[in-house]
Amino acid sequence: xxxxxxxxxxxxxxxxxxxxxxxxxxxxxxxxxxxxxxxxxxxxxxxxxxxxxxxxxxxxxxxxxxxxxxxxxxxxxxxxxxxxxxxxxxxxxxxxxxxxxxxxxxxxxxxxxxxxxxxxxxxxxxxxxxxxxxxxxxxxxxxxxxxxxxxxxxxxxxxxxxxxxxxxxxxxxxxxxxxxxxxxxxxxxxxxxxxxxxxxxxxxxxxxxxxxxxxxxxxxxxxxxxxxxxxxxxxxxxxxxxxxxxxxxxxxxxxxxxxxxxxxxxxxxxxxxxxxxxxxxxxxxxxxxxxxxxxxxxxxxxxxxxxxxxxxxxxxxxxxxxxxxxxxxxxxxxxxxxxxxxxxxxxxxxxxxxxxxxxxxxxxxxxxxxxxxxxxxx
Numbered sequence: 166x167x168x169x170x171x172x173x174x175x176x177x178x179x180x181x182x183x184x185x186x187x188x189x190x191x192x193x194x195x196x197x198x199x200x201x202x203x204x205x206x207x208x209x210x211x212x213x214x215x216x217x218x219x220x221x222x223x224x225x226x227x228x229x230x231x232x233x234x235x236x237x238x239x240x241x242x243x244x245x246x247x248x249x250x251x252x253x254x255x256x257x258x259x260x261x262x263x264x265x266x267x268x269x270x271x272x273x274x275x276x277x278x279x280x281x282x283x284x285x286x287x288x289x290x291x292x293x294x295x296x297x298x299x300x301x302x303x304x305x306x307x308x309x310x311x312x313x314x315x316x317x318x319x320x321x322x323x324x325x326x327x328x329x330x331x332x333x334x335x336x337x338x339x340x341x342x343x344x345x346x347x348x349x350x351x352x353x354x355x356x357x358x359x360x361x362x363x364x365x366x367x368x369x370x371x372x373x374x375x376x377x378x379x380x381x382x383x384x385x386x387x388x389x390x391x392x393x394x395x396x397x398x399x400x401x402x403x404x405x406x407x408x409x410x411x412x413x414x415x416x417x418x419x420x421x422x423x424x425x426x427x428x429x430x431x432x433x434x435x436x437x438x439x440x441x442x443x444x445x446x447x448x449x450x451x452x453x454x455x456x457x458x459x460x461x462x463x464x465x466x467x468x469x470x471x472x473x474x475x476x477x478x479x480x481x482x483x484x485x486x487x488x489x490x491x492x493x494x495x496x497x498x499x500x501x502x503x504x505x506x507x508x509x510x511x512x513x514x515x516x517x518x519x520x521x522x523x524x525x526x527x528x529x530x531x532x533x534x535x536x537x538x539x540x541x542x543x
Contacts, residue, residue, distance in 0.1 A: 200543060206233040212538035216509060218530040220251035221301050237280045242293075246271040250301050252308045253525040262312050269304055271297025287335040289348075294328040298357070302481070305526050307357035314360045319368035323357035333381075343386035352377040377403045391419040409435040423451045433467075441467035449492065457494040461505065463487070469514070481527050483514035490534065502539045509534050 200207055208231040215224040229242035247270045254262030275293030282288065298304045307323050314320045333348030358373035383397030399411040413431040420426060427447040434440050443466070449459030465486045490507030509532035516524065 202232075202234075204232055204234055206238075207231070207543040208233070208540060209543075210538065210540035212536065214534070214536045216532050216534045218532045220253075221530070222249040223247070223301060236282070237278065239279075240275075240277040242275045244271075244273040244275075244295075246273070246297070248298060248301050248304055250305055252305060254309075254312070255522045255524050258520050258522040259309075259313070262309070265308075267304055267308055269298050271295055271299065273297075284340055285337045288332075289334065290330075290332045292328070292330040294326070296326045298325050299327075302526065303357050306359070306523075309522065310357075310360045314362060314368055317362070317368045319370060320360065321370070323373070325355055325357055327352065327354035329353075339386075343384070345382075345384050347380065347382045349380045350378065372405060375404045377401055388416075393417045407436045409433060409439075425449045439468065441465070447492070449494070455496050457492075457496070459492045459494075461488075461490040461492050461507070463489075481513070481523075482516050485512045486510065488534070490536075499542050500540070501542075503537070505534075505536045507534060508532065 210230070211226075211228045213224070213226050215222065217223070223246070225244060225246045227242060227244045229240065231238060231240045248268070250267045251264065252267050253264045256262075273293065273295035275291065277289060277291035279287055279289040298307070303325065311320075311322075329350065329352040331348050331350035333346065335344055335346040337344050354375045354377070356373055356375060359371045361369040361371070363369075379399060379401035381397060381399040383395060385395040386393070388394050393416070395413075395415045397413045399413075401409045401411075403409070411431065411433040413429070415427065415429045418426045418428070425448075427449075429445040430443070432440070432442045443464060445461070445463035447459060447461045449457050451457050463486075465488075466484070468483045469481060486509065488507065488509045490505040492503070492505040494503045495501065510530075511532070512529050513527045516527070
């Protein structure tokens with residue numbers, strides 16, 4: 166069975182499970198029974214996302230639930246991600262390599278607890294972990310190094326995995342109007358590292374354990390009768406890297422009773438030379454009672470990714486991406502559903518070196534993205 170078909174079955178099972186649980190709880194509602202444990206609200210959601218090009222397919226299937234009471238709530242989420250990629254060696258640089266189909270999956274879990282000791286304060290803590298490759302680039306690069314150095318003494322099979330914890334709070338400077346929030350986070354990742362081999366020298370295995378810590382602060386508030394804005398800053402420190410600074414701003418504009426627009430801009434800087442920026446807009450219109458349709462447009466640009474676990478020669482070149490999607494959404498009293506579809510285009514800067522072994526990895530691609538999600542509130 167192809168990996169994207171398997172992921173489709175996983176997503177279908179997730180939707181059916183959520184629907185079945187929702188049906189049971191809906192039946193309980195119909196008989197007038199209260200929610201279990203005296204809860205005020207129970208929310209169940211499931212979703213499926215796929216991004217596919219000619220030689221790479223990536224899918225995610227997610228199931229989540231939220232339990233809410235007067236002074237606290239708990240969220241749990243489970244995800245299965247699948248990656249299928251067609252590996253291609255650069256014949257001129259890597260003549261002993263060979264092409265092959267790769268298939269890997271990742272499992273992840275995440276949980277969050279929020280407590281509301283007063284009308285102004287919300288405290289929260291979260292944690293989670295994963296096992297598997299986080300993206301297709303990691304899988305592709307790991308295959309390249311496995312083919313080149315797998316038989317040598319010192320090579321070890323990669324087993325990527327990671328964990329994260331965070332804690333923070335939210336203060337309502339003016340309840341329902343203005344909020345300040347902050348978080349501190351810790352994260353550990355075991356990644357697929359690069360290898361280097363010099364004549365008459367042992368095989369060198371580069372960094373494979375990365376520790377990250379950081380904090381985030383932000384503010385959100387009503388700026389006018391139809392405007393709501395958010396600004397957020399973040400600083401991250403990662404093993405063998407300089408601090409990475411990020412700034413994100415968003416603005417929600419209720420144009421009138423039917424139209425809503427959301428604007429987003431973000432920028433990230435890391436010394437000595439990394440910078441990225443992105444911008445997006447979502448425009449949505451209510452067509453009929455509970456039915457919405459819209460367009461989602463996004464743009465991203467960076468001048469080349471840094472990766473401390475890889476030699477500098479393997480760093481990706483500058484990248485520009487454009488993403489567009491048509492979005493349809495339905496929201497009933499209890500049930501909700503959303504679907505989107507559209508192209509995703511990436512454009513890498515030209516690499517002038519003829520000895521680049523990653524010409525097939527960092528090449529321009531046209532992707533098609535599809536997202537579907539459904540949820541039920543009790």
